[in-house]
Amino acid sequence: MEIYDLIIIGGGPAGIAAGIYAARQKINTLLIAKDFGGQVAKKAVAIENYPGFAEISGLELIRKFEKHLRKQKIDIERDEVTKLKKIGKKFFVRTKNKHQIQARAVIIASGADPRSMEVPGEKKFIGKGVSYCVQCDGPLFANKEVAVIGGGNAGFEAAIFLAKIAKKIYILEAGPKIRADQTNQEIVKKTGKVEIITNVVFKKIQGEQFVKSIVYQDQRSKKEKTLPVEGVFVEIGSQPATSFVKDLVDFNEKDEIKVNPFAGETKTPGLFAAGDADNVPFKQIVIAAGEGAKAALAAYNYLQKLK
Ligand SMILES: Cc1cc2nc3c(=O)[nH]c(=O)nc-3n(C[C@H](O)[C@H](O)[C@H](O)COP(=O)(O)OP(=O)(O)OC[C@H]3O[C@@H](n4cnc5c(N)ncnc54)[C@H](O)[C@@H]3O)c2cc1C
Numbered sequence: 001m002e003i004y005d006l007i008i009i010g011g012g013p014a015g016i017a018a019g020i021y022a023a024r025q026k027i028n029t030l031l032i033a034k035d036f037g038g039q040v041a042k043k044a045v046a047i048e049n050y051p052g053f054a055e056i057s058g059l060e061l062i063r064k065f066e067k068h069l070r071k072q073k074i075d076i077e078r079d080e081v082t083k084l085k086k087i088g089k090k091f092f093v094r095t096k097n098k099h100q101i102q103a104r105a106v107i108i109a110s111g112a113d114p115r116s117m118e119v120p121g122e123k124k125f126i127g128k129g130v131s132y133c134v135q136c137d138g139p140l141f142a143n144k145e146v147a148v149i150g151g152g153n154a155g156f157e158a159a160i161f162l163a164k165i166a167k168k169i170y171i172l173e174a175g176p177k178i179r180a181d182q183t184n185q186e187i188v189k190k191t192g193k194v195e196i197i198t199n200v201v202f203k204k205i206q207g208e209q210f211v212k213s214i215v216y217q218d219q220r221s222k223k224e225k226t227l228p229v230e231g232v233f234v235e236i237g238s239q240p241a242t243s244f245v246k247d248l249v250d251f252n253e254k255d256e257i258k259v260n261p262f263a264g265e266t267k268t269p270g271l272f273a274a275g276d277a278d279n280v281p282f283k284q285i286v287i288a289a290g291e292g293a294k295a296a297l298a299a300y301n302y303l304q305k306l307k
Pocket residue numbers: 009010011012013014015032033034035036037038039040042043044046047048049050079080081082109110111112113154238241244274275276277283284285286288
């Protein structure tokens with residue numbers, strides 16, 4: 001069985017940067033990714049804080065990342081890692097397509113998945129009105145009424161995106177106050193299409209073949225209300241995509257992998273983590289990319305010592 005020096009798990013900014021740096025160090029590398037883009041591809045409004053690009057769509061930025069990666073001499077596979085273990089000095093990576101690959105070092109750059117509402121009907125209607133990606137699915141809701149779940153910046157940015165498409169948008173927030181910054185609040189107000197409802201306890205999403213409404217309880221009046229909407233966009237944050245790695249790492253209370261922030265080392269020699277999957281604060285593209293680069297260089301040093 002072929003053994004790679006390094007396997008990188010993830011095709012977002014952290015994984016792609018790690019791949020570019022690993023290739024430049026001439027490490028025999030395999031990058032495995034469920035998709036290319038990660039959270040950046042799902043961003044609803046333009047990115048304005050990645051150096052070199054004053055304003056660029058998430059999709060365009062991540063396509064540039066991917067194009068850069070594909071120029072490198074590394075192997076790339078579209079697959080999902082389901083299990084990671086270490087026996088002796090070797091890592092064994094199992095994927096959904098059922099094969100097992102060996103490596104001497106691994107970088108986990110699997111980022112984060114959207115957090116779900118955990119209400120009846122949510123899972124049933126995924127792809128039938130329930131969405132976690134306004135950029136991908138928003139255009140399907142032309143002239144329709146939709147709900148955005150979450151009153152933070154992500155929710156407000158989703159509403160700004162949808163205001164160009166949908167007839168009416170409700171922003172539903174569980175807390176007593178919205179959390180989006182002032183600029184986003186002003187833009188949302190200007191659209192004239194968005195109604196904000198706070199103090200919401202989500203009860204269920206209902207419909208037949210597709211979503212027809214969302215049911216919630218008003219925390220103040222305790223009355224149950226039904227909003228007739230055809231789309232529900234869930235924007236309530238994310239959770240680290242780290243379920244395939246168990247006892248090889250320590251987790252913090254948010255399920256983020258604990259690393260040494262100098263170079264992304266975990267408690268297991270040869271196993272590194274980078275980007276939103278780890279416990280380094282400030283989840284941003286530039287930070288994830290920087291961590292990916294550091295982890296690849298640290299993996300190179302580790303592999304040199306191993307030889
Ligand atoms: C709505 C929203 C808006 C944002 N806006 C900005 C912004 O304006 N500016 C900014 O700098 N940052 C922004 N961010 C944050 C930024 O997107 C993240 O910090 C960044 O994408 C993290 O990169 P990452 O590579 O660690 O993870 P991700 O982008 O999450 O990528 C993870 C990758 O790993 C893959 N993967 C996951 N699990 C597996 C597995 N088991 N096997 C194989 N592959 C797997 C995924 O398919 C994906 O390719 C935003 C985030 C969100 C959600």
